[in-house]
Amino acid sequence: MINIKSIWENQKPTGEVIIRTRIDEIPHLNCFAATNHITGQHLYIMSVSKNVVIPELKNYRFKGVEIYTLPIEPEDKIEFYIYLLDNELKVIFSLFIQNILEDIEPSVTESEAITTTLNVVSKWKKMFDKINFNGLSLEQQKGLIGELLFLNYLLNDEKTSANAVNAWTGAEMEFQAKDFTLGAVGIEIKFTSSKQPRIKVSNERQLDAENLSDLFLVLYSTEAVKDNGFSLNSLIAQTRKVISTDEERSIFNSKLQLNGYFDEDSEHYGRMYSLKKTFGFAVTSDFPKIVKNQLPLGIYDTSYSIEISAVESFIVEPENILAKV
Structure with a gap:
């Protein structure tokens, strides 16, 4: 190579x-x-x-x-x-x-x-x-926080720790890349601080399981707090500490930059959250979603929201997701 x-x-x-x-x-x-x-x-x-x-x-x-x-x-x-x-x-x-x-x-x-x-x-x-040199918007910060929460979950599991950083594919160039890809298993991450949590889907590609054996969705439901919580900065510091090699840490830092995070902007990323609940869902063929082959010709970048109550039958435990890897 x-x-x-x-x-x-x-x-x-x-x-x-x-x-x-x-x-x-x-x-x-x-x-x-x-x-x-x-x-x-x-x-x-x-x-x-x-x-x-x-x-x-x-x-x-x-x-x-x-x-x-x-x-x-x-x-x-x-x-x-x-x-x-x-x-x-x-x-x-x-x-x-x-x-x-x-x-x-x-x-x-x-x-x-x-x-x-x-x-x-x-x-x-x-x-x-x-790459946003002017800092991340609040929504971008939340999206990155959600991905870092799941990355730390992978880093702390013996089965996935060695490949966790490479599995973080959300910022990679492939148009259809899922937030995480572990072999033929894809995982999309969502993060919300709303009092009535729901799943916000940005486009018709996010829940498309094409070329994947399994697709899962993980939703972190949180609330904003003044202290005793986690922030984007604290999660990044924690992740850098957990990553075991300099090479992996370098790859992690480059992926942060691709997501628009630069250390010199860290003073803007101190907003804190407390985790209320983690939802896991199996995105099967019956899961309510919009994918590309369902759209009329010329329609694209379709965003929509899914009520949690409509997908309760698809709930899976996070450990069951890793069992598929």
Whole structure:
């Protein structure tokens, strides 16, 4: 497996502004991991023939990253650059470039590799554009708190602890990703502080069990408190403490950033909650829901609410969810 992060970490000054290392694991393509020696910014470079058609790149640019090409005249080459502008996003950028390398490795031609690269860029653009540098809204905070509660539940269970951070897939680029994916089991997380709890579903994909053997929904019912509760900040500190390795902690921190959480905004995330009840539901074919294949052509992003009383027959205990993993 190509470890792009390790390549960057091991690069030594060469006297050039841009230090580059060829990625030998893909010998049929000219790919390089590079670093700006002055600024410390990372780059990914692919050198291709000038005959390779590269589309207009303005629609592929996004927050914290610049994408462009440069002609290399003597060699009749074009160099395709993905340049990290914001060093705070280094961990996310490593995952992004790692994904490109894994996807282009089977490519036969340079043209195929460029097309595959731009497809990966398009997916990650959605995630980078979701990063909110102005802080999380209250609803976003609640959603993240719910996912962290379940992540800690996985971390504290011997069966799932080792894979818990990787199982947190809600912020990943795949459009259909569930909040947590454990093998073929998907889990959606909901969090409410309403006095009359209900399940709020944001779109027709959330409760769609396509490509899954089982889908579960977990609802945390809470109430806001002034003290003696948990907050987004306290859950993040607790999670970092429980995670056992530096590598997993790094992945966890990158996923927090993809969710829009940055430590410098922590002063805004002290609101506290107390857990009243945890509901678990098996989202079977009979569970009341709206999914994509039920919608008329042209209708999408359908949000709706489900009354708890309507789904009481689908309640399962959290430990029964893990029994399916």
